[in-house]
Amino acid sequence: MTGADGPAAAGHRRVRLVLRTRDGxxxxxxxxxxxxxxxxxxxxxxxxxxxxxxxEHGTDCTYRVLVQILLTALTPAEPGTGTGTGSGTGTTGTGTTGRER
Incomplete structure (x- = not known):
């Protein structure tokens, strides 16, 4: 088998081309x-x-776009609405505002 007939050619998928503009x-x-x-x-x-x-230049910037994708995926959709650590600050009305001794 030659390169074009090998297993990689059988599983070849179309690669989507994306152009990244100057403003991202x-x-x-x-x-x-x-x-x-x-x-x-x-x-x-x-x-x-x-x-x-x-x-503009035609140079490969796939890794840069992958980083952009990762940062987008890891950034909360609406900052400040999550329930992660730090949400229990005593302002929830649970009665535990520091009065207990």
Missing amino acids: LLFDPSAGRTVTPEELADDVRRGHRFQARDS
Whole structure:
């Protein structure tokens, strides 16, 4: 078997090309529209592949976009509404405001 006939060719999937603009927007030229980091994150979760290129210079910036996707996924949607550590500050009306001795 040659390179084109090998197992990698049988499992080859289309790689989505995404262009990253100077201001950080992501543009899919085949769809003719911008895409969000959340949309790319969903694609990655489903096993789809993409390649990101700088729209001005054509250089690969896939890792930069992956970092952008990770930061977007790790950032809370609405800051201050979570119930993580630090939410029990004594202002919940539970009766434990420090009066007990």
